Amino acid sequence: MRAGQYLAAGGIALILAAANMSARADTTDVKAWDVLRIEKTGTHCADDTNCMNRLHPAIEPVAFAKPGQHLVFETRDALDSDFDLNSQPEDVTAADLNLVHPMTGPVHIEGAKRGDVLAVTLLDIKPDQYGYTVIVPGFGFLRDRYTEPFIANWKLTRVEAVSDEIPGVAIPFNGFMGSVGVLPGEPELENILAREAALQSAGGVVLTPEPTSALPSEVCGPEGTHKDECLRTIPPRENGGNMDVKQMQIGTTLLLPCFVDGCGLFIGDVHYAQGDGEVSGTAIEMGAEVTVATEIRRGEAAQVKVPHFEGGDELKRLAPSEFYATTGFPLKEQGEVPVFSTYLDGEKIGPLENLSEDLTLAARNALVALIDWMVEEKGLTPQQAYVVASVAADLRIGQLVDVPNYTVSAIIPTTIFRE
Amino acid sequence: MTGHIKLAPASRRAVLRLALGGLIALPATGHAPYGQWGVYRKRFLLILTTKVDPPSFALGQRLAEVLAERLPDSRARVSRAPHKARVASLISTGQLDLALMRPDDAAALRRGLPPFADYGPVQLRRLVGLGDFLLVCRADFPARHAWLLARTIAEAIRDLPAPLTPVPTLAQKPDSSVPLHKGARAYFTGEPMPDRELEDGAGHGHEHEAGG
Numbered sequence: 200m201r202a203g204q205y206l207a208a209g210g211i212a213l214i215l216a217a218a219n220m221s222a223r224a225d226t227t228d229v230k231a232w233d234v235l236r237i238e239k240t241g242t243h244c245a246d247d248t249n250c251m252n253r254l255h256p257a258i259e260p261v262a263f264a265k266p267g268q269h270l271v272f273e274t275r276d277a278l279d280s281d282f283d284l285n286s287q288p289e290d291v292t293a294a295d296l297n298l299v300h301p302m303t304g305p306v307h308i309e310g311a312k313r314g315d316v317l318a319v320t321l322l323d324i325k326p327d328q329y330g331y332t333v334i335v336p337g338f339g340f341l342r343d344r345y346t347e348p349f350i351a352n353w354k355l356t357r358v359e360a361v362s363d364e365i366p367g368v369a370i371p372f373n374g375f376m377g378s379v380g381v382l383p384g385e386p387e388l389e390n391i392l393a394r395e396a397a398l399q400s401a402g403g404v405v406l407t408p409e410p411t412s413a414l415p416s417e418v419c420g421p422e423g424t425h426k427d428e429c430l431r432t433i434p435p436r437e438n439g440g441n442m443d444v445k446q447m448q449i450g451t452t453l454l455l456p457c458f459v460d461g462c463g464l465f466i467g468d469v470h471y472a473q474g475d476g477e478v479s480g481t482a483i484e485m486g487a488e489v490t491v492a493t494e495i496r497r498g499e500a501a502q503v504k505v506p507h508f509e510g511g512d513e514l515k516r517l518a519p520s521e522f523y524a525t526t527g528f529p530l531k532e533q534g535e536v537p538v539f540s541t542y543l544d545g546e547k548i549g550p551l552e553n554l555s556e557d558l559t560l561a562a563r564n565a566l567v568a569l570i571d572w573m574v575e576e577k578g579l580t581p582q583q584a585y586v587v588a589s590v591a592a593d594l595r596i597g598q599l600v601d602v603p604n605y606t607v608s609a610i611i612p613t614t615i616f617r618e
Numbered sequence: 619m620t621g622h623i624k625l626a627p628a629s630r631r632a633v634l635r636l637a638l639g640g641l642i643a644l645p646a647t648g649h650a651p652y653g654q655w656g657v658y659r660k661r662f663l664l665i666l667t668t669k670v671d672p673p674s675f676a677l678g679q680r681l682a683e684v685l686a687e688r689l690p691d692s693r694a695r696v697s698r699a700p701h702k703a704r705v706a707s708l709i710s711t712g713q714l715d716l717a718l719m720r721p722d723d724a725a726a727l728r729r730g731l732p733p734f735a736d737y738g739p740v741q742l743r744r745l746v747g748l749g750d751f752l753l754v755c756r757a758d759f760p761a762r763h764a765w766l767l768a769r770t771i772a773e774a775i776r777d778l779p780a781p782l783t784p785v786p787t788l789a790q791k792p793d794s795s796v797p798l799h800k801g802a803r804a805y806f807t808g809e810p811m812p813d814r815e816l817e818d819g820a821g822h823g824h825e826h827e828a829g830g
Contacts, residue, residue: 281669281700289675292664293699293714295707411711 232269237262237303239273239486244301244414250275252301252412253419253429254440256382256459260307263461264493269322272466272489275301277377277481282331284352284363291333291348297412300432300441304465305382308493311462313384316499319464320452323490324374326355330471330485332586339480340566341585343538349582353483355471360483360590365583367617370472370590373517375447376489377470377482378432380439380506381455382463391436392428406431432468439506443482445473445517451510456500464493472590478566479589519612525572526597527565528604529557537563555603562594562607569609577616591615663692663763665753666708666717668699674718677751681718684774689766706737715759718751725795743799746771755799761812764801772805 237249244250249261264270276282279298282290311317334349336342353360353370360370383391392408399405410426413419419429435442439455447453455462466489473482531537533552539559540548554560569592573584588611597606663685667678678696685694697714699705706727708714719727723734730738741757745767753771755764804812 281704287698289696289698290669290700292695292697293666293704293708295704295711295713297707297711297713412707 233265233267234269234271235262235264236271237273237306239275239303244275244279244298245412245416247301249273249303250301250414251304251419251465252279252298252414252432253408254380254383254432254438255418255425255429256385256388256463257418257425258305258382258415258463260305260461260463262304263307263309264464265309266311266493266495268492270306270464270491270493272303272491274303274467274469274487274489276331276486277301277468277484278333280331282329282350282352284329284354286331286350286352288348288350291335291350294333294335295412297409300378300468301414302378302432302465302467304467305461305463306465307461308464308495309461311457311495312460313458314498314500315457315462316496316503317381317455317457317462317464318452318494318496319379319455320492320494321376321447321449321489322492323488324376324449324469325488325490326357326372326374326469326471327486328355329353330355330360330483332479332481332483332590334479334582334585335481339585339589340476340478340563342480344567345479345582345585347582349586351583351586353471353485355483355485360471365579365587367577368579368583368587368615369617370483370615373445373448373472374487375445375449375470375473376466377443377468377473377484378439378441379447379453379455379464379466380435380442381457381465382459383430383436383438384458387437387458388428388430391430395434406433435506437505441468442506443470443473443477444508445470445475446514447508448510448513448517450513451508454496454499454503454507454509456503456505457495466491474589474591475593475595476562476566477589478592478594479585481589483590519610519614521613522610523569523572523576523613524608524610525565525568527561527563527568527607527609529554529560530564530604531560539563553603556599556605557603558596558599558605558607561605562609565594565607565609566592569611573611587611587615661693663694664697664714664716665694666697666699666705666714668702668705670701671720674720674751677748678718681748681753681771685767685770688774689770692767702733703737706734706740709742709754709756710737710740712756716745716753716755718748719754720750721747721752721795724752724754728796742796743802744796745799745802752796754796757799759799759801761799761801761804764799765805765811768799768802768805 239247241247244252251258277300278294279301308317330353332351334345336346336348351362351364353362357372359372395405399407408427408429410421413429417423418425432441438458469485469487469489471483471485530553534549536549537560566588570584570588573579574581592609592611595608595610597608599605665678665681667674675698682694682696685692702723705717709717724742727734727738727740728742742754743757745753745755745764801812
């Protein structure tokens with residue numbers, strides 16, 4: 200090759216290189232959406248002005264958004280924890296339950312009024328690299344059987360989660376917002392406080408307002424303006440919240456009745472994966488970045504009085520390609536009073552071996568049978584099997600008519616077991 | 619150390635069971651979602667330590683082993699908080715009763731001083747000193763349980779000196795910044811195990827009188 204040819208070749212290479220650089224910049228820098236990021240700052244919710252762990256209409260918005268904007272919520276794990284891949288059961292017993300659940304928000308949606316519906320479409324969930332599932336003594340569907348703390352530390356990708364504590368199991372990513380909702384209005388707050396107090400008086404399972412560690416502290420804390428009225432985030436209510444419905448997958452749209460002007464949208468407690476039932480009390484809990492878009496549907500709260508959700512084919516990806524299932528009926532040992540029935544008339548329930556139309560007992564029996572199957576057939580310990588059921592097994596209602604025995608199935612996708 | 623009650627092993631065991639009855643025989647009720655969690659935290663004697671202070675965790679593990687051997691009905695276990703603030707939060711809100719703390723930290727929590735200004739003042743009491751740590755509890759921790767713990771740990775220190783190293787003094791030179799719990803004081807001054815709960819100020823964990 201002559202000198203002139205070398206120069207010509209070099210010139211062409213320079214032009215191509217410049218074109219490549221330009222091409223990368225051309226696409227990466229193109230922005231299609233108006234994005235508002237609600238950032239996470241500080242180590243914990245208490246350090247973060249964009250975070251709250253109680254609900255009250257007096258809580259001020261942390262951001263103002265327009266309908267259609269893409270809102271990126273940076274969220275924290277359900278326990279506002281310090282867990283990591285080395286966490287042990289000893290760390291679980293030191294959990295501070297007054298910190299549950301840190302929520303990012305509330306965000307004021309401009310133009311939304313009480314009586315509207317806020318449509319929230321889930322566009323994306325970017326998981327953290329770490330998640331956990333715990334058995335908290337005293338909490339969970341089988342709390343009478345599983346009385347020791349346990350933690351599975353999960354390593355997460357957008358494909359699957361694996362844990363050294365449960366070797367041989369891989370859980371596919373099916374993330375969703377465990378908690379998403381809007382602020383209650385004053386009438387709703389008054390009604391909720393009254394009905395939950397009445398239920399507590401009757402012996403029901405209720406968490407009443409607790410100012411300790413409540414956020415935002417200026418409203419809900421020990422010196423807060425409404426310290427005795429701030430709702431805990433454990434129960435879902437008409438305003439949404441801790442619904443833990445895994446079918447609210449990416450691509451689906453959640454419809455929330457709006458109770459205060461601006462609605463006060465909040466998101467948190469994101470689950471990497473969860474079985475229908477979340478039986479151990481936790482899913483694969485994680486921090487995440489959640490992207491949603493909102494739309495205001497004028498006056499539709501008259502029809503949508505509680506959260507609804509809609510979608511296309513998003514549920515297909517939740518269907519197992521192969522599975523094993525057990526069934527349960529409302530049967531029990533004579534003398535046993537199921538733990539969830541202890542607040543009822545135990546004198547009547549105790550002697551019976553068959554309860555009437557009792558879906559909870561049917562679900563319990565289906566779950567216990569499935570755990571036994573996983574222990575016997577898959578070699579898991581009972582604690583491991585309980586956690587696997589919590590993150591991957593679906594409790595499904597078979598029928599609600601064949602009195603007195605309703606049927607519940609517990610279905611586990613067998614593809615999660617890696618031999 | 620004075621005033622140890624001398625019991626035959628069998629009768630001692632019976633006394634311990636009787637005394638710890640309130641600790642281990644709580645009914646498995648509790649209607650709040652966290653009610654059972656509260657029962658767990660009372661059914662087991664949880665010794666709170668911190669992850670940021672590894673020696674506290676190691677000492678807590680050893681202490682739990684000793685108590686499991688000598689005071690099995692205590693069902694002692696170690697619990698590990700991520701940081702000191704969590705210890706303050708759990709103790710001040712009554713979610714847990716017992717912690718191994720550095721003396722300076724315990725004094726600061728008791729008086730509500732930084733880094734614990736958000737949690738105190740807290741009615742904090744000392745059971746024993748263990749090397750660089752104090753085993754502290756809420757003032758409303760049952761006096762009988764405090765008496766039993768003080769005796770068991772004191773005896774364990776004599777029998778198993780390492781790694782449980784006593785502070786040169788237990789009751790003899792009380793650390794005035796964290797007063798001795800009445801139950802522990804009863805033991806160290808030779809009084810018998812309380813047969814009823816000794817009142818120690820308010821029935822909750824928040825200090826009303828600085829220096830009390």
